[in-house]
Amino acid sequence: MTARGGAAARFSRIEKARDPRQALTRLLPYLKPFQLALAMVLASVIIYTLLGLLGPYLMGQAIDRFIGGKDPAGLARIAVYMLVVYLLNNLFTAAANWVMARVSQQALQNLRRDLFEHLQALSIGFFDTHPAGELMSRLTNDIDAINQAVSQNVTSLLASVLSMVGILIAMFVLNAWLALATLIVVPIMSWFTEFIARYTRKGFRDLQRSLGGLNSVMEESISGQKVVKAFRRNESVIQAFRAQNDAVYHAAVYANTYAMMLMPLTNVLGNFFVIVLAGLGGWLALHNLVSVGMIATFISYGQNFVNPLRQLANMYNSIQAALAGAERVFEIIDTPPEVPDAPDALSLQTTRGHVRFEDVNFGYVPDTPIIKSMSLEAKPGQTIALVGPTGAGKTTIINLLTRFYEIQGGRITIDGSDIRAVRKADLRRKLGLVLQDTFLFADTVMENLRYGRLDATDEEVMRAAEMADADHFIRQLPQGYQTVLSERAGNLSQGQRQLLAIARAILADPAILILDEATSSVDTRTEARIQKALLRLMQGRTSFVIAHRLSTIRDADNVVVINHGEIVEQGTHQ
Ligand SMILES: Nc1ncnc2c1ncn2[C@@H]1O[C@H](COP(=O)(O)OP(=O)(O)O)[C@@H](O)[C@H]1O
Ligand SMILES: [Mg+2]
Structure with a gap:
């Protein structure tokens, strides 16, 4: 990669790794020393996902067997079970996140160390072609992008995929008709939200870009304030700033409008989903094909199914950004260092200075x-x-x-x-x-x-x-x-x-x-x-x-x- 000019160019770059798989294979060795901890994370994720599946099932049972059967003692018992399941679920979630945070921070610490130490080994010629600002951005922004993905999204991604698969299986085992209804409604919902979300993302990307432009106007006029004053250019700097400030305003309004529409829309669609399930379930219940408790279980499953689905798109972006960041970091780490000393290099002891x-x-x-x-x-x-x-x-x-x-x-x-x-x-x-x-x-x-x-x-x-x-x-x-x-x-x-x-x-x-x-x-x-x-x-x-x-x-x-x-x-x- 060659030197880029100006902050604007920096912000408009596409956040995608040219070779994501290569970036990933370079990144994985940093996690290797933590295999045991990662195995623990995986185990915890599996456990809390299964516990998550158990909760709605117990609720359905409570409704059908103990509320329907008017059994207060049984109800109390199952309430205790549910409480235990809920507590354990959160306990394992917290444990997985805690271990993952430690692992990812240690891996990032090592990556930062390698990057910085390699920078010290590079030749002066390298620094001629890589401006300080750009190198700083690798040490901070790019590492942070990797941080975001590794510390938060890896476990969530795993949990999301696992719980979606688990819910699908559980639904089909419990009631194929309701499972099918869920499978038809959920994709329509997520398609709608994704539609809006796409505009929101575009909006926030534009916002990022105009913020970048605003930053560079500010940065230049602050560090070049002497020149600005000497040539009496304050007025034109203010004009340039106003134009950028305006652009930020419009981009922010656009992005936030769509973002705000997203919430109510998701709620409406979520309710729509409940109505469909309740309607279909009610009809099946009237014909004694399904119990009321089962309907409750399914509504709960359905919601647990939608959430990960919605998160997947965000995670995808974040992981893309991380891989792009990793690629830029490894580009530096892979730059050959200054010509190393020959193994038989002489030590220059006393010098006369000839x-x-x-x-x-x-x-x-x-x-x-x-x-x-x-x-x-x-x-x-x-x-x-x-x-x-x-x-x-x-x-x-x-x-x-x-x-x-x-x-x-x-x-x-x-x-x-x-x-x-x-x-x-x-x-x-x-x-x-x-x-x-x-x-x-x-x-x-x-x-x-x-x-x-x-x-x-x-x-x-x-x-x-x-x-x-x-x-x-x-x-x-x-x-x-x-x-x-x-x-x-x-x-x-x-x-x-x-x-x-x-x-x-x-x-x-x-x-x-x-x-x-x-x-x-x-x-x-x-x-x-x-x-x-x-x-x-x-x-x-x-x-x-x-x-x-x-x-x-x-x-x-x-x-x-x-x-x-x-x-x-x-x-x-x-
Ligand atoms: N890092 C560099 N990369 C490319 N060209 C350079 C670099 N440093 C100096 N030059 C070029 O080398 C020539 C000699 O520069 P220099 O040795 O610094 O001159 P001076 O005699 O003024 O010290 C100049 O034409 C300059 O443009
Ligand atoms: Mg000189």
């Missing part, structure tokens, strides 16, 4: 080369400045060194070993990355910095912040190092975020340092100050520095000018 690019070729998409036969060398401790226009391929070079993407030709070596033969975790531990766009987590400043090295003490974190010239502004934050940063760190300036990123890298103490426009968002005065810290940081490490300002690259050992993915010039600045 980096060589040999004839490297790479393109993000096939047939669009971005890096062309590039050869580049950084001797241990050297600083290499990469300069060149935007889009030249500077960041791409870094992406290849970190193995965020795999090269397509040539090789990259560190201290002589091909980075493809080295464990990724080892490789990345040697690399310290400061990027232009710093991601900070919704946590304290202290913990955000400690991300660089999880076992660092508070003192070490603060020393790193001092070296990055970040300590000063951190102390001025409301709670200093304990200030919780907001999501995406909206409460810090770009430059401050970069200083935190630099501190994080200092803490990690990498052998090879990579600064990709790391100081582009700080003013020249601050830059001059961190420059000193950076120089200290770069001491004894191999560094790749991508920068626009001359001041940053002045001291580089080699300035490499890149354009269109090729080195067009190199040498020292002087």
